[in-house]
Amino acid sequence: QVQLQESGPGLVKPSETLSLTCTVSGGSISTYYWSWIRQPPGKGLEWIGYIHYRGSTNYNPSLKSRVTISVDTSKNQFSLKLRSVTAADTAVYYCASLPPIKGSTTYFPDWGQGTLVTVSS
Amino acid sequence: SYVLTQPPSVSVAPGQTARITCGGNNIGSKSVHWYQQKPGQAPVMVVYDDSDRPSGIPERFSGSNSGNTATLTISRVEVGDEADYYCQVWDSTTDHPVFGGGTKLTVL
Numbered sequence: 060q061v062q063l064q065e066s067g068p069g070l071v072k073p074s075e076t077l078s079l080t081c082t083v084s085g086g087s088i089s090t091y092y093w094s095w096i097r098q099p100p101g102k103g104l105e106w107i108g109y110i111h112y113r114g115s116t117n118y119n120p121s122l123k124s125r126v127t128i129s130v131d132t133s134k135n136q137f138s139l140k141l142r143s144v145t146a147a148d149t150a151v152y153y154c155a156s157l158p159p160i161k162g163s164t165t166y167f168p169d170w171g172q173g174t175l176v177t178v179s180s
Numbered sequence: 181s182y183v184l185t186q187p188p189s190v191s192v193a194p195g196q197t198a199r200i201t202c203g204g205n206n207i208g209s210k211s212v213h214w215y216q217q218k219p220g221q222a223p224v225m226v227v228y229d230d231s232d233r234p235s236g237i238p239e240r241f242s243g244s245n246s247g248n249t250a251t252l253t254i255s256r257v258e259v260g261d262e263a264d265y266y267c268q269v270w271d272s273t274t275d276h277p278v279f280g281g282g283t284k285l286t287v288l
Contacts, residue, residue: 094277103282104215104223104266117275153222157277164211164270167277168234170222 061086063154063171071148071178077141081154081171088112088130092157093137094167095128097150105150109157110137144178151175182271184280191286198254200283202267205248210269212250214243217282218263226265227252254285262287 067079081093094109108118110128118126122141130137141148152174155167185203192198202212212230215223225234227243230250240255254261267280 104279106277106279119276160270160272160275162211163272164213164229165277166213166225166228166268166270167215167223168225168228170224173222 061156061169063156063169065152065154065171065174067174067176069175069177071144071176072180073145073178074143077139077144077148077152077176077178079139079152079154079174079176081137081139083135083137083156088135088137089132092159092165093128093130094155094157095139096153096155096167096170098153098173099147099150107139107141107152146178149176149178181274181276182269182278184267184269184278186265186267186280186283188281189284189286191288192254192257193288194257194259196257198257198261198285200252200254200265200267200285202250202252202280203248204250204269207248207250207269208246210245212243212245213268214241214252215266215268216261216263217266223266257285257287259287261285 062084064082071077089112092109095107108128110116125142127140154171156169214227216226217223226237226241230245231243242253264282266282
């Protein structure tokens with residue numbers, strides 16, 4: 060079990076870029092995959108994308124054109140950038156661990172506490 | 181893309197058994213994972229691989245999966261179990277996770 064902590068601005072202006080970082084502690088980032096998930100106020104969970112510590116990524120098709128996830132193994136961190144944000148991107152953003160696929164499945168055992176990002180001028 | 185369907189809400193009295201369903205096409209062929217999310221908190225995994233419990237999760241939480249429906253069962257429901265519950269599977273055709281829409285459990 061690892062601990063995750065999101066950090067970044069809580070307010071972003073429309074059309075600008077949302078940037079968040081997740082710091083992993085209690086274990087090495089060079090093990091699992093790592094994911095971002097968001098939750099608009101009062102709504103369900105939406106997967107954004109994930110990254111392997113070696114840098115390969117996979118994104119939600121609905122966000123793919125605006126999302127970049129990167130990893131910095133020297134700092135045990137991974138990051139999210141979401142470009143051209145609108146009010147619809149207002150949400151609590153969570154980072155989570157994602158163990159390697161085994162038997163055609165995997166899940167999210169560890170989550171950060173989440174950080175609310177509001178898109179507003 | 182694969183779709184998971186959950187009822188928006190389930191209500192149960194304390195001490196009774198709550199059953200939260202998650203429907204999907206031939207979901208019985210997939211492994212289903214369940215998360216509990218209390219207000220203002222991050223989700224916590226309560227069942228993985230259909231019926232296994234992470235350490236620290238009470239035995240009152242159990243899961244099953246067959247055909248087109250997976251079920252999270254909470255026995256001897258407590259007021260503290262009131263939360264939103266989400267099911268999740270892995271879509272191996274896209275290597276994407278899929279979440280259900282969530283079910284709000286109300287303990288009357």
